[in-house]
Amino acid sequence: MSVSTDQGGLRARKKQRTRSGLIEAGVDLFLDKGYDATTIDEIAAQVDISPRTFFRYFAGKEDIALAKGAALDDLVVEALRARPAGEPPLPALRHAVLAMVRESAASEGVGRFLHTQHLINKTPTLLAGNLRRAAETEERLTAEIAHRQGVDPDADLRPRVLVGVVYAALRIGMEAMCADPSREPERMIELIGQAVDLATAGIPETWDTDPRRW
Structure with a gap:
């Protein structure tokens, strides 16, 4: 060298x-x-x-507060891209999201992670920035799901709907963890996994060829 x-x-x-x-x-x-x-x-x-x-x-304080969230966004996109090519979209996305949650809990600790999320949610400037960042991540995940399925995300709504449902479940699981006295990483993963499973219970692993139905 x-x-x-x-x-x-x-x-x-x-x-x-x-x-x-x-x-x-x-x-x-x-x-x-x-x-x-x-x-x-x-x-x-x-x-x-x-x-x-x-x-x-x-560029400013906002970037500091949202930096770890941005890193986790990159992690979930990378985790999805790393899933086996033939894996159906729902389990692939579920695995990717839970991998991100597991990494966040391991690197920061559940308590600090939840406190930071609470700070973001109660601070209007940070909440707006976080929502923008989340929307951008959902677009990236939508594009990846569409690519894996060989569909056009502008013509086929299913990739966007799937990502939106899973991310809504992620938020609900996080809220449930905030109300839970446990601060164990496995408990957070369990709650978020449960929320994702409930939200996607009617979505089959194999999609129909008609973009108007699963």
């Missing part, structure tokens, strides 16, 4: 550590002080960088 390549790798790792540090520090401050009361100067100070340097990594 050349010296320049090694230095480039070191710089990339340092940038990633700084970015991760900003996300962790920002979320900690948001949960402790509240989103509106936290300043960019305070977040930057937690990782010993200047506010000017902060903007090399993020």
